[in-house]
Amino acid sequence: MSLDQDTTLPLDHLVSTMEARLDAWRVLNAACRAWAATGDETAKQAVEHQLRCLRSLEEFYAFPGRQLMGNLAELAAEGEAAGAARLSARLSTALLSKSYHSNPGEWDGDESSLDNADRLPPALDGNGGDVHRPYFEVLVVTPTPQAKWAEVSREMRRLRRRQDPFVYELVIVGSFEDAALGAVLNPAIQAVVAYDGFPFASQHDVPLLHRFLQAHVPPGAADLTGEAMTPALVRMLKNLRPELDLYLLSDRKVEEMAANPELACVRRVFYEVEEPLEIHLSILKGINERYEAPYFDNLKKYSQRPMGTFHALPVARGKSIFKSNWIRDMGEFYGLNLFLAESSATTGGLDSLLEPTGHIKTAQEKAARAFGADRAFFVTNGTSTSNKIVEQALLRPGDIVLVDRNCHKSHHYGMVLAGARPVYLEAYPMMEYSMYGGVPLRTIKKALLDLKAEGKLDRVRMLLLTNCTFDGHVYNVRRVMEECLAIKPDLIFLWDEAWFGFARFSPFFRQRTAMGAAALIKRAIAGSDYRSALEAQRREVGADPDPADVRLLDRRLVPDPDKVRVRVYQTNSTHKSMSALRQGSMILACDQDFHHIEEAFHEAIFTHTSTSPNLQIIASLDVARRQMELEGYEMVMKATQLALIIRREVNRHPLVSKYFRVLDLGEMVPADLRQTGLESLTSTDWTKAIESVWNDEFVLDPTRLTLVCGSAGFDGTAFKGLLAEKYDIQINKTSRNSILLQTNINNTRSDVAHLMKVLVDIATGIEERLAAGGEEAVAAFQGRVAALMKDVPDMPNFSRFHDHFREDPHSTTSEGDMRSAFYLAYDEASCEHVKLNSREIDRRLKNGPELVSANFVIPYPPGFPIMVPGQVITAETIEFMRKLDVKEIHGYQASLGLKLLNPKALVAQPVMRIEVA
Ligand SMILES: Cc1ncc(COP(=O)(O)O)c(C=O)c1O
Numbered sequence: 003m004s005l006d007q008d009t010t011l012p013l014d015h016l017v018s019t020m021e022a023r024l025d026a027w028r029v030l031n032a033a034c035r036a037w038a039a040t041g042d043e044t045a046k047q048a049v050e051h052q053l054r055c056l057r058s059l060e061e062f063y064a065f066p067g068r069q070l071m072g073n074l075a076e077l078a079a080e081g082e083a084a085g086a087a088r089l090s091a092r093l094s095t096a097l098l099s100k101s102y103h104s105n106p107g108e109w110d111g112d113e114s115s116l117d118n119a120d121r122l123p124p125a126l127d128g129n130g131g132d133v134h135r136p137y138f139e140v141l142v143v144t145p146t147p148q149a150k151w152a153e154v155s156r157e158m159r160r161l162r163r164r165q166d167p168f169v170y171e172l173v174i175v176g177s178f179e180d181a182a183l184g185a186v187l188n189p190a191i192q193a194v195v196a197y198d199g200f201p202f203a204s205q206h207d208v209p210l211l212h213r214f215l216q217a218h219v220p221p222g223a224a225d226l227t228g229e230a231m232t233p234a235l236v237r238m239l240k241n242l243r244p245e246l247d248l249y250l251l252s253d254r255k256v257e258e259m260a261a262n263p264e265l266a267c268v269r270r271v272f273y274e275v276e277e278p279l280e281i282h283l284s285i286l287k288g289i290n291e292r293y294e295a296p297y298f299d300n301l302k303k304y305s306q307r308p309m310g311t312f313h314a315l316p317v318a319r320g321k322s323i324f325k326s327n328w329i330r331d332m333g334e335f336y337g338l339n340l341f342l343a344e345s346s347a348t349t350g351g352l353d354s355l356l357e358p359t360g361h362i363k364t365a366q367e368k369a370a371r372a373f374g375a376d377r378a379f380f381v382t383n384g385t386s387t388s389n390k391i392v393e394q395a396l397l398r399p400g401d402i403v404l405v406d407r408n409c410h411k412s413h414h415y416g417m418v419l420a421g422a423r424p425v426y427l428e429a430y431p432m433m434e435y436s437m438y439g440g441v442p443l444r445t446i447k448k449a450l451l452d453l454k455a456e457g458k459l460d461r462v463r464m465l466l467l468t469n470c471t472f473d474g475h476v477y478n479v480r481r482v483m484e485e486c487l488a489i490k491p492d493l494i495f496l497w498d499e500a501w502f503g504f505a506r507f508s509p510f511f512r513q514r515t516a517m518g519a520a521a522l523i524k525r526a527i528a529g530s531d532y533r534s535a536l537e538a539q540r541r542e543v544g545a546d547p548d549p550a551d552v553r554l555l556d557r558r559l560v561p562d563p564d565k566v567r568v569r570v571y572q573t574n575s576t577h578k579s580m581s582a583l584r585q586g587s588m589i590l591a592c593d594q595d596f597h598h599i600e601e602a603f604h605e606a607i608f609t610h611t612s613t614s615p616n617l618q619i620i621a622s623l624d625v626a627r628r629q630m631e632l633e634g635y636e637m638v639m640k641a642t643q644l645a646l647i648i649r650r651e652v653n654r655h656p657l658v659s660k661y662f663r664v665l666d667l668g669e670m671v672p673a674d675l676r677q678t679g680l681e682s683l684t685s686t687d688w689t690k691a692i693e694s695v696w697n698d699e700f701v702l703d704p705t706r707l708t709l710v711c712g713s714a715g716f717d718g719t720a721f722k723g724l725l726a727e728k729y730d731i732q733i734n735k736t737s738r739n740s741i742l743l744q745t746n747i748n749n750t751r752s753d754v755a756h757l758m759k760v761l762v763d764i765a766t767g768i769e770e771r772l773a774a775g776g777e778e779a780v781a782a783f784q785g786r787v788a789a790l791m792k793d794v795p796d797m798p799n800f801s802r803f804h805d806h807f808r809e810d811p812h813s814t815t816s817e818g819d820m821r822s823a824f825y826l827a828y829d830e831a832s833c834e835h836v837k838l839n840s841r842e843i844d845r846r847l848k849n850g851p852e853l854v855s856a857n858f859v860i861p862y863p864p865g866f867p868i869m870v871p872g873q874v875i876t877a878e879t880i881e882f883m884r885k886l887d888v889k890e891i892h893g894y895q896a897s898l899g900l901k902l903l904n905p906k907a908l909v910a911q912p913v914m915r916i917e918v919a
Contacts, residue, residue, distance in 0.1 A: 027094035034087035064171035103137035138192040145199040161282040179204030189636030198252040233264040247288035292631040297365040298621040300351040305342035315346040355615040365624040374517040375590035382615040386412040388573035395606035397422040401463035408866040423817035426800040436738040440475040451549040474706030480519035488559035494569040503574030507634030516572035520592040535560040582626040637747035645745040661714035675699040712739025712790030795885040798878040807872040823872025827856035832907035837899035851905035859893040
């Protein structure tokens with residue numbers, strides 16, 4: 003993903019276009035200024051060259067548009083250096099500030115003799131008064147000759163009315179490929195109007211586009227002609243940006259088109275010669291459906307009503323605050339609206355989160371649409387609670403769950419509560435950095451096949467994985483689900499996408515989200531691909547292969563479309579990657595059998611949801627959805643770009659890279675899980691990069707950056723402290739020798755500049771200290787670096803559950819009754835404490851009786867449980883604990899020692915067995 007500030011700005015930058023576009027304008031400005039200052043011919047040529055490059059790109063944006071760009075080119079051609087410099091500076095400032103959204107003056111070209119009336123969009127002529135009307139652009143795909151495009155734009159502008167809630171401009175293109183480019187390059191595009199009969203090929207030569215499109219269009223689209231092209235366009239656009247509203251215009255049988263299932267996602271089909279006002283109104287209506295945030299909109303209205311409150315929530319209306327002698331500053335700090343918008347009632351349209359029937363229900367339906375789910379549920383206690391809700395709803399006591407041991411602790415507690423029996427799967431370790439990656443698919447399949455061999459497949463209910471992981475490892479979600487469904491067709495998947503909710507709005511990562519992959523699987527079931535692949539599989543390994551057959555581990559397994567049930571859940575911390583208030587979270591479901599568990603689902607909601615949910619969090623979930631549906635694409639692409647910039651800048655800066663490094667794909671994902679062999683996220687081999695995103699077993703979310711700081715002599719915790727205290731930089735998590743930085747939709751290039759400046763500052767400080775301290779200081783520094791980077795304790799694998807918590811100690815599968823162990827520890831007499839460094843520990847490790855953990859022990863970092871209730875503690879775990887130099891270890895009090903289950907309790911006291919459901 004190259005971010006080279008290439009002055010030629012090839013169109014194939016795709017992901018990097020938005021920032022690259024602004025950079026290209028800056029280059030043009032500088033060239034114009036240089037030309038104006040020197041009058042030099044070479045400087046003039048530089049301007050002309052840059053203009054040529056920019057003009058092809060600018061065809062995909064309404065502003066500055068063909069005419070202003072033409073105007074600029076004219077000035078350059080006529081040798082008007084000062085005029086060109088002025089116009090170029092003004093246009094790029096307008097682009098940067100987006101002032102052209104609301105200021106009609108920006109569309110004016112004072113340096114030309116062209117007719118300004120032609121350029122000025124009438125709707126921006128001030129008719130709208132001071133009311134802010136959001137601006138967007140509409141992509142028109144048409145076979146009409148280019149000479150007529152300006153007239154089409156003018157005609158649409160004439161339809162604008164003072165009362166329109168939004169204002170838009172047209173971007174007109176003439177082919178399928180240019181429509182793809184427009185949708186990819188221009189994030190302001192919100193709707194597409196396609197006239198029947200456009201050709202396929204772009205007039206631009208963009209080799210990457212063809213590769214990129216292969217993943218998004220049906221095979222053979224290039225050979226389609228005429229009306230057959232339209233469904234392919236619709237599918238391509240929906241694959242790229244599902245939020246876009248699509249409209250078709252045709253002079254053929256529009257009724258047939260409207261009934262064509264392939265065009266079901268088209269909002270309206272128009273007969274071409276009909277009233278254009280209908281199109282205009284439909285476009286506005288479509289945007290309004292995304293813009294409306296029913297819960298938030300109602301809450302605003304509610305807050306303005308004079309309300310007498312006789313319920314329990316004194317802060318509602320704010321009178322106890324604003325009239326107070328002592329806490330008035332609270333009101334001043336938060337502002338009146340917060341209190342006006344507070345209530346403990348469910349009347350006034352405020353609805354009930356526990357049983358929504360009004361605005362919350364509608365807001366959830368909109369969220370489901372936005373995130374590609376069948377159902378969405380708002381949760382106001384974070385994804386910690388979302389996870390427990392899903393687990394309680396779907397898991398019955400005794401059910402077996404395959405789960406990454408490295409997953410968030412809410413899952414472990416969720417399984418205790420549900421009485422489910424975990425089979426802990428090991429993610430691949432990254433020992434040098436004291437962290438884990440994801441669980442290889444082979445490991446997952448092996449666990450499933452082993453359970454099948456033991457006759458326990460019926461009891462396996464769920465596969466639970468974190469996608470992406472804290473450190474950014476992204477699964478090949480579709481492939482994992484397909485292969486697991488091939489072994490167990492009704493397996494339920496819970497993907498903890500706490501960090502990855504934003505990925506829905508990235509055309510690269512959407513198919514690697516739970517909902518994106520579920521949609522692809524549903525489509526594949528409906529098609530014929532699985533059937534033919536399944537036949538081939540049966541010919542090779544038989545219809546009911548022996549689970550011990552190793553070929554099942556090696557080949558890509560295909561599910562049986564006649565048996566498979568698509569049951570996929572995703573939880574996301576909306577507050578972690580979108581504009582929701584803290585604890586705002588969502589559960590998304592794509593479950594064909596939801597009706598079977600609907601009641602259990604509601605029970606789980608009742609169990610875990612406060613009866614006083616925070617209204618502001620609910621409203622923020624509604625608004626976060628609105629934002630993502632309207633500008634998520636732009637923001638997510640920008641966050642990705644910024645991450646790529648940081649990666650590139652840190653790793654190539656001569657001084658910074660001496661001490662710091664952002665780990666790249668090759669260091670975060672083992673080679674055998676990267677089938678394309680792509681090593682770097684900043685690779686310029688785009689074809690391979692796209693191939694990798696589609697097919698590799700693991701890829702890396704670029705926005706999660708592991709910055710190695712051990713090589714600068716800092717452990718993660720110390721470096722985190724330094725950044726926060728001295729440089730006002732807050733970061734995410736740490737490991738022994740690294741910190742995790744994250745870019746999100748909130749970041750700007752200034753943030754990146756600040757970070758770089760800080761790293762330069764710190765690196766300079768190290769250099770100075772080493773220079774001043776002489777050999778001794780250098781030796782001490784190297785010693786510290788070696789200790790942090792090389793002397794890293796091995797991370798212990800999950801050992802096993804004690805036999806007392808296993809149904810059959812001789813079983814080859816590892817599931818255990820963690821809940822019984824957990825509750826056994828509630829009986830004080832069944833527990834004992836042994837000091838970590840005591841001889842007794844070593845003695846018992848050698849001679850027994852086994853040390854059995856009474857509870858979860860979770861050190862931060864790394865943040866995964868090194869002990870779970872009922873787990874036999876091994877020498878490796880003890881060694882790891884003894885070497886741990888972190889202060890925060892949940893479940894462990896150094897003054898008391900390790901909390902163990904008393905050997906007597908494990909022998910004498912019968913453990914309550916939970917009946918297998
Ligand atoms: C993978 C994962 N899941 C769930 C959670 C819990 O999310 P929340 O903080 O929204 O409760 C976290 C929190 O860091 C997490 O990392």
